[in-house]
Amino acid sequence: MKRTLVSAACCALLAFSTPTLHAQQASGIDLKTLDTSIRPQDDFYGYVNGVWTRNTDIPADKSTWGTYIELRETAQGQLRTLMDAAVKHPGKPGSDTHKIADLYTSFMNDKARDAAGFKPLRSDLAHVAALKDKKDLPALLVYLQRNGIQTPFSAHIAPDAQDPEHYTINVSQSGLGLPDRDYYLKDDDAKLKAVRAKYLTHIETMLAMSGDKEAAAHAVQILDVETRLAAAQWTRVQMRDPVKSYNRVAFDQFAALAPAFDWPAYFSAAGLAPKETSAVVRQPSFLTGFADAVANVPLESWKSYFNWRIIESYASYLDSAAVKERFAFEGTVLRGVPQSEPQWQLALRFTDGALGDAVGKLYVERYLPPETKPRVMAMFNNFVASFKDGIDKLDWMGPETKKEAQLKLAALKPNIAYPEKWRDYSAMKTQPNDLIANVRSARAWSRARNLEKLGQTVDREEWSMTPQTVNASYNPSLNAITIPAAILQPPFFNVKAEDAVNYGLLGITFGHEISHAFDDSGSQYDAKGRLRNWWTVEDRTAFKARAAGLVKQYGAYSPVPGYFINGELTLGENIGDNSGLSITYKAYQRSLGGKPSPVLDGLTGEQRLYIGFAMKWRAKLRPEAAIAQIKSDPHSPGEFRAKGTVMNQPGFYEAFGIKPGDLMYLPPEQRVIMW
Known part of the structure; x- marks a missing residue:
């Protein structure tokens, strides 16, 4: 239906004519942040966020700042109130509240931490010192993994992608100290090469602080081991392919895949055999490379490497000097x-x-208004209904694939606000003044809990996020989205605000996460969470052609001079944004029940929806953090999530009168909407 529109010039005039506090609360738009010197048709992100960008500095203790981080800071303040209360009134020893108080208090106890120094690591380092032969490596790796210390590979229990009712073992590459393999291998990149040199110095400094008399030589050994592992690792783009990453390998075949490492000894010591007889290997060629390194790297170099993994793992919990040195590298150099x-x-x-x-549990009791969850569930149902209609109307998908897509959508499980079942921490032991002991206890508890899943039926009620997390997720094996309580508050959601901005800020989260069920990776799982091809050849070909358009579009964006977004790495998230915003617009139209959207503060509901979306992604990043994100994060930086997404939206062109010649204009044949 053609809607009566307010022109961009007019809306800018109205927005700054006689705004009142009441009007701002009604619309949900902070009018003072709209930069009316910028035409939304030429730079929509600048129009929405220009004033904020000019007037906002990144706090000294942050690598990035924006709407998401502001909400996380709000949640952090709420959690601090809960922590302070727990410390003052911890309750009975052994209770959850008492454990919260123990962990928080032990972390804050600088006197005890400084007195302990590196001494708490002696027992871990002794395990490395006792290594006399490479045949003893499996036992060492099992010990380190049980204590949450990174090793060259991980063995984690998770739902089986081809049998999602049962758990399986996933063996995955690991073992690096820098954000991505490129930091080790890209000699033609001066910035990454400089980081690598500073990393070597950082390793040497930390080793020397631990009492290592040959820190310089050992640091060189460590960087050599990590570089070998990096060279064998799959790229992040390769790891996004769930089919190529699913390789069922019988335990007795690991020796052929990766000789020079005693796999039977490892699986037995880890408690994985005889419970299981096989595992899913995510990156088979990496294990081959790891085994090659085991065969060719001297034992002394491996001992240096494992010593470093121990020190690095605990560095945040040691004395003030170690914490300062770790931040100097992890915080300042990397970000x-x-x-x-x-x-x-x-x-x-x-x-x-x-x-x-x-x-x-404490967070939900104190900070989640009871009326929030019902309203959010109603919004979710509206999104599902809109997505359902959208599938029916797709012109590039045939009826056979549409039927499967509808089955998957109908089976999608919403986890909203908080889980119905809480985890039991009774087996975790805590102490009030021993931080490293608490770290070990928490890690051992987590590892034991994960191993207990072997042989069990998958718990589909388990959450992968906590209610106080400011984020959201989609799990393809469970075919479930999770929207935690902490995200259900201003500025993302205001139970007293009108719908348009709520849809643009929070609703897009629903659209985005639902769309992950149908992105390039999630779309390879069926309604039950099974990795199965439910597409016709023609429809998958059409899907890939559209996806290629997004890869090209986002690959042209350069957040930092000389560094371009990796369109293949970010494809899933970009599909989530583009399809998510498309379905958000449709869900908002559905919520109007056929009536025109209300004009508030001179802005139509459609305009407020898109403004809300751009407000959500307002962000400033330090260059180092932006480079790290480009190299390692499947999400595009916020500015490009905003501007790249709206340029593909038909509703955006209508809402703001975008025409050929405008900088925000893309010809219709170049616009990409997957769903």
């Missing part, structure tokens, strides 16, 4: 952050990570 976050924030993050559900 450009000049100042560390306050200690309470670090303590909170540790406690929340270890006792997430225990903290989550």
Whole structure:
């Protein structure tokens, strides 16, 4: 239906004529942040966020700042209130509240940490020192993995992609200290090469602080081992292919795939055999490369490498000097952050990570209004209905594939606000003044809990996120989206605000996560979460052609001079954004019940929806952080998530009168909407 539109020039005039507090609350738009010197038809991101961008500095303790981070800071403040209350009133020893108090207090105890120094690591380092032969490597790796210390590969229990009712073992590449293999291998990139040199110095400094008398020589050995592992690793683009990443290998075949490592000894010591007889290997060629390194790298170099993995793993929990040195590299060199976050924030993050559900129960009780979940569920149902209609109307998909897509959509499970079943932490032991002991206890508890899943039926009620997490997710094996409670608050969601901005800020999260079920990776799983091809050849070909358009579009964006977004790495998220915003627009239209959207503050509902979407992705990044994101993160930086997405939306062109010649204009044949 053709809608009566307010022109961009007019809406800018109205937005700044006589705004009132009441009007701002009604529309949900902070009118003062709209930059009316910029035409939305030429730079929509600048129009929405230009004033904010000019007037906002990234805090000294952050690598990035924007709407998402502001909401996370709000959640952090809420959690601090809960932590302080737990410390003051911890309750009975052994209770969840008492454990929260123990972990938080032990992290904040600088005196005990400084007195301990590196001494708490002696028992771990002794295991490495006891290594006399490479045949003893399996036992060492099992010990380190049980204590949450990174090793060249991981063995994690998760739902079987081809039998999603049961768990299986996933063996995956690991073992690097830098964000991505490119940091080790790209000699033609001066910035990455400089980071690598500083990493070598950082390793040497930390080793020397631990008492290593040959720190310089050992640092060279460590970087050599990590470089060998990096060369064998798959790229992040390769790892996005769920079919190529599913390789069922019997335990007795591991020796052929990766000789020079005693796999029977490893599987037995890890408690994986005889419970299981096979595992899914995510990157088979990496294991071959790992085994080659085992055969050719001297034992002394491996000992240096494992010592470093131990030190690096605990560096955040050691004395103030070690913490300062770690931040100087991890924070300043890698992400450009000049100042560390306050200690309470670090303590909170540790406690929340270890006792997430225990903290989550307290969070929901205090900060989730009871009327929020029902309204959000109604919004979710509206999105599903709109997505259903969208599938029916696709002109590039045939009826056979559409039927399967509808089955998958109908089976999609929404996890909203908080789980129905909370995790039991009774087996986790804590102490009030021994931080490293608490770290070990939490890690051992997590590892044991994961191993207990072997042989069990998959728990489809389990959440992968805590309620206090400011994020959202889609799990293809469970065919479920998770929208935690912390994201259901301003600025993303205001239960008292009108729908348009709520749809643009929170609704897009529903659209985005639902779209992940049908992106280039998620679309290879069926309604039950099974990795199965349910597409006709013609429809998959048509899908790939559209996806190629997004790869090309986003691959042309350069957030940092000389560094371009990897269109293949970010494809799934870009599909989520583009399809998600398309379905958000349709869901909003459905919510109007055939009536025209209300004009508030001189803006139509459609305009407010798109403005809300661009507000969500307002962000500033330090160059170092942007480079790390480009290299390692499947998400495009916020500015390009906003501007790249709206340029593909027919509703955006109508809402703001975008025409040929405008900088935001893409010819119809170049616009990509997958769903």
